[in-house]
Amino acid sequence: MRRRSILLVTAVLAAAAVLLAADTLGVLYDGLLVRLSASGGLRGTTTTVAVWDSGRTVITGEVTARTRLTPWQRRDLRAALAATDFARLPARAPARCCDRLVYVVQYRRWTVSTAEPGDDPGLRRVVDLLGGVVSAHR
16 A cells, blocks of 8 residues: 555656646746737728747737747747837827827737837837738738
8 A cells, every 4th residue: 555655656746747847848838928909000900919938829800810930930029029118118009090000019017009119119020020920821
């Protein structure tokens, strides 16, 4: 009976070690990295791109697609996100004008909204990178 208990404890510890190693590699946790919604414009449509830590990407709107970012795209996206000063960006876009797109970016604890992503070079890069992913699936 004691031997069975020791084997059971050993098996549980081994399983826990495997799960811990998998979680360290990001296999079990695949949290949302960033979400971009672009709405408005002449057509008045909304397109949303959601990217998870693993690079899994879901596009919804005019086009619905599931894809995966390459390691290079993920690296560039993470660098652009790191270069963006989210604390300084407006939470809400200015009042609607004309037929411009309004971009809403959700990243970590921030949600920013702007009609002019060019005001921040990092945010412009994020919008361009994710817009390129959408364009590739049209």
